[in-house]
Amino acid sequence: MAGNNHLIDVENLVMYFPVTAGVLRRKVADVKAVDDVSFFIKKGETLGLVGESGCGKTTTGRCILQLYKATAGKVLFEGKDLCTLHGENLRRARRNMQLIFQDPYASLNPRMTAGDIVGEPMVVHGLVKSGEYKEQVAQLLRMVELEPRMAVRYPHEFSGGQRQRLGIARALSVRPSFIVCDEPVSALDVSIQAQVISLLMRLREELHLTYLFIAHDLSVVRHISDRVVVMYLGKLMEIADSDELYANPVHPYTQALLSAVPIPDPEVDRQRKRILLTGDVPSPVNPPSGCHFHPRCQRTGDECREQEPELKLVGNEHWVACHRV
Amino acid sequence: MRLIPYPPGVIVGGEVIFKGQDLLQISEEEMRHIRGNNIAMIFQEPTTSLNPVITVKVQLSESLALHRGLDKETAGQEAVKLLKLVGIPDAERRVEDYPYQFSGGMQQRIMIAMALSCNPELLIADEPTTSVDVTVQAQLLELINNLRTQFGTAVIIITHNLGLVARYVDRVNVMYAGRMVETGSTEVIYGQPKHPYTLGLMTSVPRLDLGRKRKLSVIEGLPPNLARLPTGCAFHPRCYLAIDRCSKERPELEEVGENHYSACFRSQDVKK
Numbered sequence: 001m002a003g004n005n006h007l008i009d010v011e012n013l014v015m016y017f018p019v020t021a022g023v024l025r026r027k028v029a030d031v032k033a034v035d036d037v038s039f040f041i042k043k044g045e046t047l048g049l050v051g052e053s054g055c056g057k058t059t060t061g062r063c064i065l066q067l068y069k070a071t072a073g074k075v076l077f078e079g080k081d082l083c084t085l086h087g088e089n090l091r092r093a094r095r096n097m098q099l100i101f102q103d104p105y106a107s108l109n110p111r112m113t114a115g116d117i118v119g120e121p122m123v124v125h126g127l128v129k130s131g132e133y134k135e136q137v138a139q140l141l142r143m144v145e146l147e148p149r150m151a152v153r154y155p156h157e158f159s160g161g162q163r164q165r166l167g168i169a170r171a172l173s174v175r176p177s178f179i180v181c182d183e184p185v186s187a188l189d190v191s192i193q194a195q196v197i198s199l200l201m202r203l204r205e206e207l208h209l210t211y212l213f214i215a216h217d218l219s220v221v222r223h224i225s226d227r228v229v230v231m232y233l234g235k236l237m238e239i240a241d242s243d244e245l246y247a248n249p250v251h252p253y254t255q256a257l258l259s260a261v262p263i264p265d266p267e268v269d270r271q272r273k274r275i276l277l278t279g280d281v282p283s284p285v286n287p288p289s290g291c292h293f294h295p296r297c298q299r300t301g302d303e304c305r306e307q308e309p310e311l312k313l314v315g316n317e318h319w320v321a322c323h324r325v
Numbered sequence: 326m327r328l329i330p331y332p333p334g335v336i337v338g339g340e341v342i343f344k345g346q347d348l349l350q351i352s353e354e355e356m357r358h359i360r361g362n363n364i365a366m367i368f369q370e371p372t373t374s375l376n377p378v379i380t381v382k383v384q385l386s387e388s389l390a391l392h393r394g395l396d397k398e399t400a401g402q403e404a405v406k407l408l409k410l411v412g413i414p415d416a417e418r419r420v421e422d423y424p425y426q427f428s429g430g431m432q433q434r435i436m437i438a439m440a441l442s443c444n445p446e447l448l449i450a451d452e453p454t455t456s457v458d459v460t461v462q463a464q465l466l467e468l469i470n471n472l473r474t475q476f477g478t479a480v481i482i483i484t485h486n487l488g489l490v491a492r493y494v495d496r497v498n499v500m501y502a503g504r505m506v507e508t509g510s511t512e513v514i515y516g517q518p519k520h521p522y523t524l525g526l527m528t529s530v531p532r533l534d535l536g537r538k539r540k541l542s543v544i545e546g547l548p549p550n551l552a553r554l555p556t557g558c559a560f561h562p563r564c565y566l567a568i569d570r571c572s573k574e575r576p577e578l579e580e581v582g583e584n585h586y587s588a589c590f591r592s593q594d595v596k597k
Contacts, residue, residue, distance in 0.1 A: 159547050260460045276467060
């Protein structure tokens with residue numbers, strides 16, 4: 001894969017979590033959180049990762065960052081396999097990859113000041129000496145539109161949106177090239193969401209960042225992403241350019257997912273075709289045979305029950321895993 | 326519903342007229358009769374609203390016995406019927422299950438079944454779908470909508486989801502800092518909003534049908550602290566149309582169109 005412009009290559013990634021039972025904690029089953037997933041992220045792009053809860057999108061993000069050791073598969077960062085790194089080498093590699101969390105309340109240490117929260121990663125990675133990061137912190141706070149004088153405050157003195165800005169400043173402090181944004185706006189008020197989304201988009205331009213943007217809100221993902229990956233129960237369903245995916249979804253699951261999201265304009269929304277899925281997402285411990293989506297799909301056939309569909313190319317960089325296309 | 330605990334909550338004034346009767350004047354006993362029988366409520370988090378240690382059957386039977394005076398056996402049968410009505414498969418068996426054995430979407434269906442058990446005339450749904458996935462959200466709202474047309478129940482949906490409002494709602498009240506700032510039919514609220522806050526909400530949400538190059542407009546600042554509200558119009562510190570008068574005087578709701586009211590001195594200058 002050398003010579004392309006891929007920053008991240010995920011190859012056949014598998015992540016199983018064992019389910020244990022009994023006094024001997026014997027393994028009785030696996031939660032197949034991510035099951036043979038491959039995709040890439042180009043330098044400077046934002047890749048959206050969408051799906052319903054339990055589909056494996058957060059796990060995928062964490063496997064890329066090596067917060068979980070993948071059961072199988074590779075994660076290449078600029079062509080180098082991260083899964084084989086350990087200790088000091090892994091720590092050094094991590095400086096380039098940061099994470100912004102969903103919950104701005106749980107992800108900031110309540111006993112540290114804002115300045116220390118933002119400054120600590122720089123010390124850990126040896127970019128500055130302990131206690132000598134005041135200048136850098138001030139600059140980072142300005143970058144996320146907070147005031148430098150706020151550095152002495154504690155997290156509880158900030159609002160939700162401001163805390164999320166702190167989380168962003170912390171991620172940026174070590175000058176990463178790649179950031180996994182895991183549901184960064186879903187815990188925020190509507191009017192605050194727009195502020196944080198705009199900030200993330202501006203920072204991407206200014207600092208030439210690459211994002212993996214994980215969210216369940218399809219409208220937000222469409223707004224920020226260049227390309228979008230749709231996951232269902234640990235599997236990839238569809239990958240396409242963002243505009244292409246929303247204008248021309250091919251997979252029955254993507255179609256249903258999009259039609260379930262109402263558009264905040266009654267005139268437009270009331271003219272749309274709606275597909276209503278029945279049932280819930282099945283358990284990833286015991287996923288359905290063949291195509292994981294077949295029990296809820298309106299176009300199921302025999303082959304869907306028996307055989308797992310492969311990703312097929314259906315258009316310009318538009319991939320779909322469905323027997324029926 | 327008179328469900329705000331006292332203390333600290335005090336209703337200091339006003340009236341709540343339900344079918345000609347002021348709910349704030351009647352006794353707690355009369356109110357208890359109205360809750361469930363006439364007005365029912367669905368809460369945001371089904372997981373915390375259902376009792377985890379008793380079966381669904383017992384929970385559903387409780388209100389049936391209390392409000393409709395059914396005996397244990399008929400109440401049990403009625404509970405199964407209700408579960409079928411809200412689309413829970415295998416209802417005869419599942420009625421014996423405990424809440425944790427159901428998914429979030431199914432738990433919310435149970436909450437809906439419970440709310441509907443006494444054929445209320447008014448259903449208040451407080452953020453009914455914020456804790457479930459989009460495909461399940463669509464299922465639940467279709468369900469509420471179907472039951473509404475089937476039984477002629479009036480529904481109040483309390484939500485921050487503007488898409489949901491556009492799809493399912495007839496009339497909208499927009500609130501900001503404890504006051505109603507605009508009210509009108511869904512068509513006029515979305516088509517010709519006449520309050521800067523409403524307009525700001527509309528243009529600050531990303532939309533599925535609009536491309537990614539659209540710039541989101543941003544409402545600057547934060548929602549105010551309710552204990553220290555700004556003087557005049559509570560929205561004026563965040564408003565792009567604010568004039569001197571807005572910080573001194575509080576605007577009242579004024580008619581700006583047919584059945585369309587806005588509380589803004591500059592409502593005529595609000596342009597989409």
